[in-house]
Each structure stands twice: as structure tokens, then as C-alpha cells.
Amino acid sequence: MKSSPVIGLVGNPNAGKSSLFNQLTGLRQKTGNFPGVTVDKKSGPWAIDEQTTATVVDFPGIYSIYPKSLDEQIVTDVLANSNHPDYPDVTIVVIDASNLHRNLLLFTQVIDLGVPVVLALNMLDVAKDEGKEVNAVRLAMQFQVPVVRINARTGEGLEPLKKAVLSQLRQPSFAEKLFFDPEKSANGVIADTKTQYQLSNNYLALQYVVQHDGFSFLNTQQRVGLDAIIDKHNFNETKFLASETIDRYRHIGPIVDDVVTDRRPANQRTWTQRLDRILLHPVWGYAIFLLILLLIFQTIFAWAQPFMDGIDAGVAWLNGQLKESLPVGPLSDLLTDGILAGIGGILVFIPQIAFLFLLVALLEESGYMSRVMLIMDRLMRPFGLNGRSVVPLISGVACAVPAIMATRSIGTRRDRLITILVTPLMSCSARLPIYTILIALVVPSQRVWGIFNVQGLALMALYLLGLVSALLAALVLKLVLKAKERSYYIMELPTFKLPRWNHVALTVWESVRAFVWEAGRVILAISIVLWVLASYGPGDAMDKAEANVRQQNTSLGNDELQNQIASERLEKSYAGVFGHFIEPVIRPLGYDWKIGIALLSSFAAREVFVGTMSTIYSIGSSDDETGVTIRERLRQERNPETGGPMYTPALAWSLLIFYVFAMMCMSTLAATQRETKSWKWPAVQLVYMMTLAYVAAFATYQFMK
Template sequence: MKKSPKIALIGNPNAGKSSLFNSLTGLRQKTGNFPGVTMDKLIGKWNLETGTEAEILDLPGIYSIYPKSVDEQVVINILANPQHPDYPDMAIVVADASNLKRNLLLFSQVRDLGIPTVLALNMIDVAENSGIVINSFKLAKELNVEVAEVNAKKGIGLNGLRLAVNKTLEQRFNSNDSLPVEYSPELIDEIKEKYGDTDDYHALLWLSEHDNLKQFNTEQRVGFDKLQEKYGWNSKKFQAQETVSRYAVLNEIVDGCLHQIPVEDEPVKTWTDRLDKVFLHQFWGYFVFLGILFVMFQAVFTWAAYPQDLIDNGVAWLNQYLKDTLPESQLVNLLTDGLIAGIGGVVVFVPQIVFLFLFISLLEETGYMSRVMFIMDKLMRRFGLNGKSVVPLISGVACAVPAIMSTRSIGSWKDRLITIMVTPLMSCSARLPIYTVLIALVVPEKSTLFGIFSLQGVALFGLYLLGFGMAILSAWILKVVLKAKERSYFIMELPSYKGPRFKHIMISLLNSTKAFVFEAGKIIVAISIVLWVMASYGPGNAMQEAEQKVKTENPTLTGADLENKIAAQKLESSYAGHFGKVLEPAIKPLGYDWKIGIALLTSFAAREVFVGTMSTIYSLGGEVDDENTTVMNRMRAEVNPETGKPMYDAALGFSLMIFYAFAMQCMSTLATTYRETKSWRYPAIQLVYMTTLAYLSAFIVYQLLK
């Protein structure tokens, strides 16, 4: 046995594969990309026995080895190529025990590829509740593989699975001697002669799917086409015959190993049936979904307020403590006003990110998210979106990058393109820090709706609804422009409702929070430091002249008032101030000044950088008496020099919120759009139309409210 065997988890969607991955690996996971593919893969470690640690690879869910979507092609490119860096030493095929016949089709195909395979029967409890009893020992004998019964969500049966895996790695159980389909030996021999020695089923897979397999070049694919023509080979006909033949064999096996306990003539209503009468109702289904979203955003805003205040005040205290303790120098200023202010702009929003992903994980774990996709399908079609577009749009609430990559499951190119183009309009978690700051500035904290709901939470909910509304409206416009008339279909299996396993939720929360802190955080901190340098230095003697100017114009000012005036003037005279002044005429109609202009420029790297930028700017140039104060208070104390009133009033606050709700200010999203469309044309269109929409919308809001 290898010291570190590579084991692939393979299974149908909703078979519990990801739950099993979490149970096996716990927190020992990392995320990467499949070689040459911009699609996330999860890798984890699992202790098989003393001194042996397996590498577990969680592959995307598939129904068979003949792919119908891009993510399924990723799996087949691995399984069809023994030279692929992710080709497994063995596979664990996760099957839904309550729907065994359908799940065994994929299992039999993987086994016949010659990959040593263990069958993990998941959801045994669901099968038993449906009156299904499976004789696992007889099934293992019939299939000639090790079979383990598991409950992935509760972590039951993992020791039995470990024994089955160890035994399979030692004895190398693999395919049957004969395939359940007729084929020409001469054709197989010619494939092996031209493309390398392999087993018969791999040869047939290569012949059928050569256009989807990256291991073959153009010349080799032409060679396969000639072989198909020579032998009169029809791939679709072969795949259909193979599927029918496999089911004939599998039905006989399952019928001999599965016992269905008779039920009464009147079927027993399960909790899934009862809940679906409400959640899938043509009216109440939408009402419940909106209610859940409303509660979610209320909780995100109100529950997170307490830890946020602690973090915000803690960062302000630490900053002031270091300034009071350490000797005054530019290095200390860089540490406090640059690095710590930037870090504070990241960690202060961790509580809200945690609550947002907590709710999303709960919806996914319980099986409700699938119902959302189902009920939204009919609505999506009216606006030119495929039913599968619901998945990226909902995922876009977390992050647009993986959401755009998930469009690969959409078969129609036009539907997929429209979905890619509108998904960034969904308010992602990167916008949450901006919304939080601005809502807190312009919406009174203690104001309520009907005396129950926080108006701040209502405002946040409204912004997310606005993003969704604009996304489907833009999709309808793109449908008209692209003249998309192709009919599309949305087929999915609704899993039964399940109680969430909080260990899995905690793993998901930890991974999501780490991604925000370390991925977005690196950008925010780096830009904060660069911005500190730009805001602390100016061309020539500009900074000295700024200080002298303030002292000359305000001869009676002393102490903190004088220092604040000097800091503000120095900021305006710095390199950052010059950049902001250049941009100011263009954004003046929106009510923005040069300081906000700096934040708009820096946040093109990532939207959430806006908050880190404002933290740095107001740490350097804020005019407040108390230095030991939060950035929120500094922004609240900012005065509009033209009116003498607070800078961040309702007009400016809502204008900024609308701008960030629609603006394409995320380099990663643009890069992902390019990778998925293979053209700079589409990210350029995305940037132009979203920026134009953001500017015009913000202009209208400001002019109406001012």
C-alpha cells in the first residue's frame, strides 16, 4: 500500500459526497484548482491506519461518465487519463441507499474503468425510513467490491469504510471481466495500437468522448473521427445501449439484495412531503423564501453589531495605545495608520461574514436551497435565464467568482453567457462591509418598522433585493439583444429535508472566513499600506507648505485643533489627494468629494477595499477631538465644506450604496469572466454597462434626495 494513496470521492449530486468528505477530513482541507481548469477542488487528509495518510479528492457530482456539463467534463478528464496528476489510486463511490438502482449506474462505470472501488451506501437511515432494507454482504459479493454502510452527516460507519478502503488498497479489487455491451475487438485493438495500451472500457470511453478529453490533440481527435467512420460507430447509440444493458444487470442484482417492506395502501406522509406542500407552493413558496431572506439580513445586521463594536473599539484602542507607547516616527505611523487601520478594516466585518455564511450553510445542509432553485425556475425563464441560472445567482450572494464558474452546468451557451453577465449584480459578501458602514451612518440605529424590525436590517434587505431585481431585468434586456430563443430545461433531484450537522457547518464557516480574511485581507492590507505612503508624502515640498499654510491662516489655533487642520491639509496636498482632486469633477454630480474618489479608485481591486481606504484616509486626516475613536465616528463627524452640514447625509449615503450595488469593482470577477468566456470582450462589456448603470443610478438618487 502506498504511504499516501490518492482517493477520489465520486457520486451523483445530492448523494452526500461533500458531507462524507467533511466527516473524513474535518478541518484538514485545502482548496486548489484542477490543473489547467479554473474550477475549485477540495483536497483533504484522512488517516487510514498508523503511518498511512490518504489524500481525499472531492470531485464534482456526476450522473455518468458521459458528461453533459463542464464540471462533469472535469471529472471525466481525470478518470479517462491515468497520467492525469489527479488520477486516483482508488475511488469511493458514494451512493444514495434510498435510490440504489440509479446510483449504481455510475458505480459500475467507474469500477469498469479498472479503478479499485469501494461502494459507500450513504443515507441508510433515509432508506430504512422508506421501508428499504439492503443486504450489504450479498451486494458486495454480487458486485465483487467492498461495501460500507455510512451516515455521512452523523459520521456513522467511518471505521467500516476505513477497513473497506484498506482491504481494497491491498487486494486491488477492480473491474468485471466482461462489459455489459457488445463492441468490436478489431476496433479496440486499433485504438490501443494508435493511442497506447489500455483496458477495453477506457478505449471505448476515449472513442466516445475524445472531443471532450484534453489528453488528445487535434490530430488525435481527427484520428478518432476516422475510426468512427471506418467502423460505423455511433457514440450516442453506444451510450444508450450501454445504459440499458447496465440497468438490466443492475436491476437483477438490486432486486436480489434489496427488500422493500410493504406499506399501507394510504402512503405515510413524511416530513419532506408535508413541508414541500408549503415550501413548493406556487404562492406561499415565494412568500416563505422572502421571509427567510428578510430574517437572515435582520440577523446579519443586528446580531453581528455586538462583536463588531467590540472589534472596532478594540482596533481603535490598540492604535491609540501604540501611538502613546512607541516613540513618534514614520515607522510607527505606518504601523498604526497604515497596517493596523487596514487590518481593522478587514476583521471588523468578520462577524457579518460569519452570520451570512452560517445562514447559507444552514439552507444548503437542510435541503431547502434545492427548493429555492426549483420554485425560482419558472420566474427565471420569463427573463431569459435557464433554470440552472438560479444556482449562480444564489451563490453570487456569497461571491461572484465561484458563482460565475458554477455556470458551467448550463448547457445553452447564450443562457450561460447571460447568467455570467448579470451574476455580479447580486450583492456579494464584499459589498456587505460597505453597506454596513453607510447604513449605520444614514439610517437611525433605533428606528424600527412596525415596532419590531430594525430599519437598518430592512435597508440591507432592500439592497439585496435591488441587486436581484436589476440582475433579472438586465438578463431580460440581454435576452432581447442576443435574441436567445433556444429552449432550455432544468432537471434536478430534490433531496429530503435533513437536520444540519453543525460540525460540517463549522468547517464551511471556517473555510469561508479564512477565504475572506486571507484572500480579501491581503489585498486590503496591501492597498492600505500603499495608500498610507501616497497619503503621507506629496510632490516636492507640498507637505511642508501645507503645514505652513495652516499655521499662517490660523494663527490663534493650538493643540488638537491645529494638528487636525494640519493633518487634513497635508492629506489634501499628498499624492493621494492629487489623485482624488483629478477625479473629483467627474464624481461631483454624485455628491462625492476627492476623499471618496480615492476610495472609488482603490476599490477597483476589490469592493471591500473601500472600507480599508476610508479607515486609512480618516485616520490620517479626520478632524475629531478624540483620537481614540472609530472610523465610523470619524466619518460621521466629517463636514461638507460647502454646506457646513454632515458630509454623510441620506443623499450621499444612499447614492454611494446604490453605486456599489451596481458597480463592477472587482478585478477577480472580471478575470473570471475572461477565463470562462475566453474573450476580453465580455468582461469589457460587463465593466462598461455596470459602471454606467452605477453612475446613472447614483446620480438620480443623489439629485432626488439632496
């Protein structure tokens, strides 16, 4: 036995595989890629006993060993290659006991590959609620492999599971014969493949024949050799695989009848089925979904505001204390006006982001999110998308990068490409700080009918605008990109269940930590660069500007004079020069050179916009205003041409609309390039989104000013 064995988790989607993974690995999980591919891999250590710590690998959910998408392909690619670093010493196949008939198809395929297997019988409580009882002992006797009863949600059955895995590690046991032996009906193909590729397992030989184009461990010469075997024997792949599935289900049926006792009265509906009659209704389903969205955005403003005010005031207080206690000099200015102001501009939005992820996690844990995907499939079909596109689009509300990576589950190339190109139009969490600070400036905090906060309604409108624009963009791309194959959407609806609070907490913690860490590093770097660019200028331009102000404004009080000096010095700095350079382009949108600096800096990441504004306006504030928060600074900013507020409703809404559509994220472009393996599509994405953003922002400003 290896010093660090690999334990693979395989199962149907929604069978409880990921829940079991969380139980086994806890907070010690890590995310990476499977070697040689960009498919996500979750892994983590599992201390089976005092002497054995294994690495648990959570494989993508799959209904059959024959993949329909990129992420599913990795399962067979690993299980068919014993030299793969993630090849499992033992495979735990997680089975949904409430739907044993369908789940056993994948299980019989895995054991036929000759991999040491432990069958984890999960969701027995769900089966019991449906009046079903599963006899695990009989099931073990039928398949001649270890069968363990577990509850992946509560951790019940982990000790027996450990013993079964240890037993398979120390003395692997296999089924005595294949559940389905392809040699009986394809003798020549299997025999030639086994001989040519030195294989001993008939079913593995079949996978070489059927899936050799997708196997990463086979070279071109080996694939050509397999094509020659197929041609030699006139092997009909489609017909053979159909007969295999029929044969497997013909044998699975009597087994299920033997091990499952169904005491449920005929035609009795479960409470999940009764709820689905409402939640999946063609009218009420959408109405309920919109109501839930409305409640989410109302909650984001209502619950998060006290925490945001506390963080906002705390950062302002700390900045003021540091300015009073630290010696005057460039380093002190860098710390307070550069680093602290920039980071404070993002920390204040942690409560809203945390509540957003909390509510989304509750929807996912309860099983409702799967219903959303199903009803949205009906809506998306006319726009050239399918139900599997819903997962990336909903994920895009958190972050576009993993959302684009999630398109690997989409089977057809056109649907996948369209989904990649339109996903960034969904308003991600990086836009949330921009939305909330600008909405707070120009939208009154009042209630409609005494229930709905107007600011929450405005936030929801921006998210819906992103969704509508994504659908319309998909419709245009559907007309441009011609389809060569039809797409289908098949999804298992999980039963409704109470959320597991430890999993919800883990999800929120990981999401917020990732957001703060990723955004924080970028903001810290850009804040330092911006502070340097805003504090220094070409030649002695900044000193001359200060001298002119002092000479021309001798009657001003000290505070007003210092503000005027800071504004003139900023305008003559490197940042100011650069902002003035691009100002003619953005002036039709209502933006000045200061906003131009923030726009350019936010190309690294959208959330940097707020941090940049914090840095710029902190540099321009007087000593008496060190306790003023960024929202107050934006509210106090004056338009030099009109003398009125700079951030009018017209300008604020122009900025909001610009950021709904703008491609202001280099990481997203990089993810698009990696997934499409071409710079053509990131270029298309950048051009069409920036054009749309500019035109929409221009129209908004000109209409409202």
C-alpha cells in the first residue's frame, strides 16, 4: 500500500458526493486542476487511521462512464489510465438510495473497469421518507463488493466507510465477473485491442475503442491504430453502446427488486413533488423566483448596512489617527492616502458580499437552485442557450472566471462558446461595491408601500439588466454562429432538504476570503502605483501649480487654500496628466479626468474602481477631513464647470450602466482565452462589451442630464 493512497469519489450529480467530500476533508480542501487539463479538481487529506492519510479526489459528477462534456471526460480519462497521478487506489461510488435503479448504471460501469470499489449508499433517509427500504447486505452479496450505509449530510456511517476503504487498500477485492462483458458481442474488436495494447480487462479495452479520441494518455499513433481496428471489424459504436445500456438495465432491474422494499402507497406524492408543482409551474415558478431575487437584494441593503457603516467609520477613524500620530512625510502619506484608503474602499463591502453568498448558498443547499436552472432552461432555449448554460450564468453573479470554466459541462461547442461570450454580462460580486456606493449617492433610502427599499429595487434592476443583456447578446450570437449539433439538457432534481449550516458557513467563508484576497492584492498594488502617480508629476509642474494657487488666492482661509492646492497638485501629477489625456473620450459620458483614472485602473479588476476613488479623494482632502468617508467625499465633490454636485443622478447612472456592460476584468479575458484556446474570442468579447458599455452610458447621460 502506498504511503499516501488516492481515494476517488465518483457518483451521479446530486448523489451527495461533494457532501461526503466535505465530511472527509473539512477545511483542509484545496482546488487545482487535473494534470494536463484545465478541469477543476478538489482534493484534500483524509486521516483514515493513525497510520494512513489518503488524498481524496472529488471527481466531476457524471451519469455514465461515457462523457457528454469536458468535465465528465476526466472521469474516464483517469479511471482508464493506471499511470495517471490521480488514479484511485480505491474508488468510493456514492449512490442515491432513493433512485437506486438509475445510480447503479454508473456503478456497474466503474466496477467493470477493474477498479477496487466501495459502494457508499447515501440518502437512505430520503428513500425512507418515500417509503423505500434498501437492504445493504443483499446489495453487497449481489455485487460482491463492500457496501456501506452513510449519510453524507450528517457524517453518519464514516467509521464503517473507513474500515471498508482500509480493507480494500490492504487486500483489494474485485467482482468475480464483469457485469457486462463486451467480448460476447464484439469478440474481434476486444481481442485485437487487448493484444495490441496489452490489456487484461475486456471493458477497459472497450473504452479504448470507444473513447480513444478523448483519452489524453494515448498518442496519435495509438489512436490511428484503434481506428484501424474499428474499420477492420466494422464496429458500430452507437448501436453497441445502446445495446450495452439496455443490457445493463435489464440486469439491474431484478437486483433493485430484490434489495428494495417499497411500502409507499400507490400514487402518493412526496412533499418535494408537491412543492415542485408550484415551483416548476410555468407562471408561478417565475413569479416566485423573482420574489426571491427581490428579497435577496432587499436583504443585502437592509442587513448589511449597519456592518458597512461600522467598517466605514472604523477605517476613517484609523486613517485620521494615523495621520495625527505619524510624522509628516511621504511614507506616512503612502500608508494613509495610498494603502489604507485603497484597501478600506473594498473592506467596507465585505458584509454585502457575505450576505449575497450566504443567501445563494442557502438556495443551493436547500435544492431550490436546481429548480431555477430547470425553469430558466425554458426561457433560454429561444436565445441559443440550454439549461446547462444556467449554471455558468448564475455562477457569474459571484465571479465570471469560475463561471466561464463551468461551461465545460455544456456538450455542444456553439452553446458553450455563446455562454462564454455572454457570461461576463452577468453582474459579478466585483461590481457590487460600485453599484452600492453609487446607488447610495443618488437613490433615496426610502420604502415603497412600506416594504421595499428603493435602493434594493435599483440594485435588482441592475442585475436584471445584466441578465436581459446576456440573453439578447446570446440571441445575436445564435444568428451569427451556426449550430452543427443539437443540444439537450438533462438534470437530476434533488429532494428539498434543510441547509447544512456548517457547509453554508464554509461556502461563505471561502467565497469572501477568495474575494478579499484576490481583490486585496490587486488593490494594494494599484493603490501604491496610483499614490505615486498622484503624488508626483513631470518636472516642477506640481510646485508651480501650488505657487500659483497661493499667489492668486491670498484671501482664502487655510482649509479652503489647502483643498485648492491639493486639487491643483493632483491635476498636474502624472495621474492627472494621464486623466486629462483620455478626458475628451469620456467627457460625452459625463466623466472628468479623475473618473478617467479610476476607469483605467479598474481594467485590472472592476472592484478597484472604488479603491481608486478612495485613493484619489483621500489625496485631495484636507487635514480636517481625514475622518470623512469615501461616500461623503463623493457627495461633497463639486463640478468645476457648474459649481454643483459632481455626482449627479445623470453621471451616477451613466457610470452604473457603463459597469453593467463593460469588460473591465483582465482575468475574465484570460479565462476566455484559456477555454477557447484562441485570442480571437477574448478580442470579440472585449470589443462588443466595451462598445455596448460606451453607447449605453452615453445614451443614459445625455437623456438624464
